[in-house]
Amino acid sequence: MATAHWSVPPQSHEQAALCHSLTISCPQPPGTGELRRRLEQVGELADGVLWERRTRERSTAPAARRYAEQEARRPLRATSGPRLRITLVRHTDDVADLVLVASRDALSRAALSDLAGFLTGGSLPRARRHGTPRGTGGAGAAPPAGPEWGFGDLARRGHVGAARFSTTVRENPVDRKLLTSAAAIVLARYDAEETPRIALLDSDAAGPHALYTYVFKYDEALSVAGFLAVGPETSEPAGEPATEPGGGPAIALGMVFGEWDEARRYHPCLAPVFPLTLQVEQHPDRSWSGTCWYDEGAIDPRIARAFTDQVVHVAEWLADLGESGEELPLSATPLMSAAHAADIVRRGATPAIAATPTAGSTVHGRFEDLARRHPDAVGVTDGTRTLTYRQLDEQAELMAEGLRSSGVVPGSTVGVCLERDAILVVTLLAILKSGCAYVPMDVTYPHERLRYTVDSAGVRLVVSTVDVFPVVEGVRSVPPEELVRLGERSVPRGRTTSSDENDPAYIIYTSGSTGRPKGVVVPHRNVLALVDGTAEDFGLGEDDIWTMFHSSAFDFSVWEIWGCLLTGGQLVVVPFWITRDTGEFHALLAERRVTVLSQTPSAFLPLVAQDRESPAELAVRLVIFGGEPLDARELLPWFARHPQAECRPINMFGITETTVHVTAQTVTPEAALRGSRSVGRALPGWSVSVRGPRGEVLPVGAAGEIWVGGAGVALRYQGQPELTARRFVIDPVTDERIYRSGDKGRMSPDGSLAHLGRIDSQVKIRGYRIELDEIRNVLLGAPSVSGATVVVHHDESGDRAADRLDAYVVLGRGTTVAGVAEHARQLLPDYMVPATVTELDVIPLTINGKVDVARLPAPTAPRPAETESPDPVGTGSADRLERDVLGIWSRHLGTRVGPEDNFFTLGGNSLLVVRVLAEVKGLGAPKIAVRDFYQNSFARQFIQLVRERMTLASDAPAAPSDEREGRRR
The missing domain is CATH 3.40.50.12780 (ANL, N-terminal domain)
Known part of the structure; x- marks a missing residue:
């Protein structure tokens, strides 16, 4: 497949997308005077319409062809100028190229072709003008935004790529309907969460009549024949036509159909109208050829080429299917050949590093x-x-x-x-x-x-x-x-x-x-493979000091x-209470000169804030992130104090079933600015690929389930052979044992993996892997609970420290919310106990029988009557200290807090504890250890603790004057 590239400045993109061009080779070109006379006959003569250029090349030279192509891709000026430009490009062998560039709203393709024919000696064209151009304002609009799977490079905005493709001549020819249907099938695989919609651009029409949006009723359980029989359902575009490039089109794919004419080279747009714009032309032998136009700021060239290859592959497969399409479901449609699928899987594997003998x-x-x-x-x-x-x-x-x-x-x-x-x-x-x-x-x-x-x-x-x-x-x-x-x-x-x-x-x-x-x-071999696969790249050795956090x-x-x-490193085991106190942990890192630090992103963020305030210098050279997705933008403050040359942050994706880590990606300041979600390539000895629901290999860019193979795959689930058989499978592509992770991701063209969360009900909160269904089943096991669901509440600010689990239950007689919460605490570890339990009459369901999360009410936080405070402590009147402390708790917990409330019962966690203690210190209180907070987690207890510490501090004798002077010195 050949490709071509040219640049369109972003400020000219909309104008270029509204223009089309036609180039005709003229072995006996007309003179300039003859061109002017003919233009006068059709009323097209105006200043700036007719131009003449000369090259220093013969017409057969590649440079001559490139010059004509440049003229054909050069858009008209803004709306105030003429709606047509004609350029006669003369070459040294007296052959010329006649290049016509026009606004599609002014002249259709047919009108442009008729005019070109008349100018080169044909009959007078029929009137095919479209009148006043519509919707051509906003020339400063940016190129169309690409889909997530496009992996466009923003630095390449305005660079237009052109990928050529063609079908072969076959016994059962491909027709226009098959091509459109094939494009819909491919589009559905790239973005499974969206109904495939394709815009058809009619270059012979203008205004709202130039665009038709086809919405495909796509269901993979439907037979191929049934899908083709139903065909696309036409729907009129709402509001402004989707052809307006400045409007940020929601449609990822547009198609333009036409007839192939070797003597007439037609460009339906001089910049992509849609992220992928497919121009398809039929040849006399009923084969097709075409060009996929795309902006590299929206679509990576490798994805554009693969997408068009897959459209051709599916179209030809559909054409050859015949009567067997009555039985085959749409899910059986192959996007690519088996060899191509195997190549994608191979690219996701990294060769192992041999261990020393x-x-x-x-x-x-x-x-x-x-x-x-x-x-x-x-x-x-x-x-x-x-x-x-x-x-x-x-x-x-x-x-x-x-x-x-x-x-x-x-x-x-x-x-x-x-x-x-x-x-x-x-x-x-x-x-x-x-x-x-x-x-x-x-x-x-x-x-x-x-x-x-x-x-x-x-x-x-x-x-x-x-x-x-x-x-x-x-x-x-x-x-x-x-x-x-x-x-x-x-x-x-x-x-x-x-x-x-x-x-x-x-x-x-x-x-x-x-x-x-x-x-x-x-097994042992997996752990050794993990060490061998990272030691060289990470530079691990006897000079390193690690933490066990x-x-x-x-x-x-x-x-x-x-x-x-x-x-050969030194391991510093961090006591539990120091892991809960960011200040003490930072001091330990500095004192022990720790060089290798492993953290979940949630635990690292408070450390970044502490590092900004602490004068202690850290020696950390590697920060390994794992356990949950990393928002790379959160590392920008860290880079300000720790340049990448001194400290290398590494984002790693991994699963317990694949031995801790699977991929590694060094995070750069540039990646942090972009908010990159990449977790990198597979570690040496590991492999990753992205699969569809039936294990089929998905193309690069498409989102699906991450399958992990290689050295890290665990032996089994203990005592659960059926679950083992479902999740540890033999890969039909490689015949190797592989793990179906349940994680969602997409491969980028460079072979790295973007992690997109979970497909199922599993979530990660502060690094802990949690199955919501496990919590739900525990709740259903409480007496008289007839219905239950659990959802994750994410704070609107994006603050992961405020993430919590909210439970909703349907209760029978004699059962209370407090009783259900206590039942959960007896069976679940602290990090899995819901922060709130709310009673409902019924769990709302969608039309498909799933929990309708949008209809769940705001959670009800436990109130004092539902908690049992140990040995209530008197606090006296509601003085200023009490009001200030309760205000701090309320702000961080997102709910009104009373003196009898328990911090953790209201959804508090270790990260919020650190923030609360920092604010309390701002009230003038001495430092309070995290351990003391946990031991005084009721508001009344904590207020009393703060009061006592402040009293002790104020009663402490002043240091002697010489000691104070010594401190100053």
């Missing part, structure tokens, strides 16, 4: 190798305890011996429910050394969720501290220090349990749509722990 094949084997080579390097620290690689390895080996002595056999699962500290890391390594898989659980989880997890994973021993893990029949809870004692008494020591790279390393439980979490089984039950911790310890 000496590297171990298991996580603990790789660690042991590093411990032998760098025994005295610091491996892990938590602020109170520091262990070198040798000490970490020895402690883990003792604990592994203790596990063996406790009856744990290789291949079994061992639960871990510990606070975040260095001993947690020792325990995880010990479990791997014993030949087992670890099952991490957060100490804050409700007991019922902990019981379900150990039962589902087949856990018989849990490493946990006293009084943390609930009593579960058949499950022993053993503290880590007891395992160490058992290991010290065990003989012989240092036994190595043989493990295979295919053995499970861990099982992490994520939210599940059935109402119960689902366990993802990940996240819970071990969140798979981001897999990256933090093993990404650090398998590349």
Whole structure:
């Protein structure tokens, strides 16, 4: 397919879109005087209408053709000038090109052709003028905005591309209807959420009669024959015609049909009227050829070429289908050949990086190798305890011996429910050394969720501290220090349990749509592939200092722990309360000189604000974003203090089922200004592709489900073979095992992936993966609840800290909203408990039987009567401090707060806590730790705490004058 390009200044785009041109080759060109006489006969002679140009080339030279083409693409001036321009381009061999450029509202294509014929010796043309041009104002309008799937480059606005295409001569020829229908099918695949609409531009008509908008009743369950029989349903365009380029047309595709004439080159528009404007002309042999005109500011050239190729492919497929179209559904229509689809899939894969020959094949084997080579390097620290690689390895080996002595056999699962500290890391390594898989659980989880997890994973021993893990029949809870004692008494020591790279390393439980979490089984090889695939590009090594910020039950911790310890880095385990206090966390980053920081975007934003206020200098060189979509614009304040040359932000897309990370994209200041949604290309060893509902490969630009293949694909869901079979499938294109992610995305022409959220009811809030159906099923399990739904509330300002879950329930007699909320708290972790529970008489449904979110009322926040305040604290009268604190709470929670309200019951979260404490400090109060806030989360309690701290501060004795002077110095 050939392509051509030229430029149209944005301020001239509308005028160019309203013009068309016709070029005729004249072997025996008329003289200038003859042209003038003929123009007088048709009343077209006026100043500025007739021009003559000479080239220094023979007519057969490419340069001569280009010159004529330039004249044919040069639009008329603004509305005050003539509506016609005629240029005779004479070449050195006495051959000329006659170029006519006119406004479509002044002369139709037929009138233009008749006039050209008369000027070159034909008969006097029939009157085909259109009269006064209409709607040609606004010459400063910009080129048409492109669809999201177009991936246009704004820096290329005004650069017009022309992609050529053609059909072949076949037994069952393609006709105009098949071409239009094929274009509708292709358009529907690119934008599945929109009804395909195509504008047909009639170059022989003017004004509102020049445009017909075809709306296709597209249903993939319909048979191909049924779709073609129904055909397009014509609808008149409302308001201004869609051909007005300055109006930001909603229609992505326009088509212009005509007859091929080798001697007459016709351009229906001198700038694209629509983002994609297809000019199609039929040849005498009933084949078609054409040009796709597009503005590169709206459509990437590669997508324009692919789109037109697919229209031709589908049209020819429809023509050859014959009677079999009665049986085949529209969903069976192939947009491209199998070879082309396979090529798209190949482009989404990145070759793996080979591991070094000496590297171990298991996580603990790789660690042991590093411990032998760098025994005295610091491996892990938590602020109170520091262990070198040798000490970490020895402690883990003792604990592994203790596990063996406790009856744990290789291949079994061992639960871990510990606070975040260095001993947690020792325990995880010990479990791997014993030949087992670890099952991490957060100490804050409700007991019922902990019981379900150990039962589902087949856990018989849990490493946990006293009084943390609930009593579960058949499950022993053993503290880590007891395992160490058992290991010290065990003989012989240092036994190595043989493990295979295919053995499970861990099982992490994520939210599940059935109402119960689902366990993802990940083998050793996947973790090693993740480290090997990132170490070189990220420059990971023994000079790096990492943080373990996240819970071990969140798979981001897999990256933090093993990404650090398998590349020789130092791991700083961040205590829970410091992760909740942005000021203390920033101070820790500065004090420990942390170089590699992993964060969800929601957690990072408060850190950016803290960094602007803190004089402490950070040493962070890599910021790894994951867990939720990143709005790159939010990084602009960070770039102001941390240039990209010093700190590299990397946006990563990933899923627990594909081992934490799948893609990586370095975020530049330019990308941040654009608000880029790119998550980059697949990591080495991984592959990504975008598929339709039946697994068909979608073209570049089209939105669909992200399928992930390669080194990160997990083994299975624990104990759920049916779910495993549905989500872990064999790819019909590559015959490789692949994971259907349920995430929505589109591939860009450069092979990078844009992440567009979820297809199903799964959401991400502050990095946590949540299945709304799991919460709904838990609510339905409460006594006398007959209906329930859960929605995500996004703050209008876009502030993710204010995102919350709102639940709506239909209650029977004897059940209260407070009782339902308490039921949810007993089964769900804090981040999944709805911030509000609102009672309804009935859940509103759409005509399709789905929840009608638009008809759900504003949520009802729990009031004091529905909460039980522990040991109410007297606050005295409603003085200024009380009013100020309640005002701060109300503003951040988005609801009126009373003295008896609980911050977290009203939808508060850790990010809002940090903001509230910052504002309270502005009232003149001393610094209040996040831990103190959590322990005084009722408004009355917190106000009393602030009052007491302010009193203590005011009663403190003043420093001696010499001490004050010393501080000043």
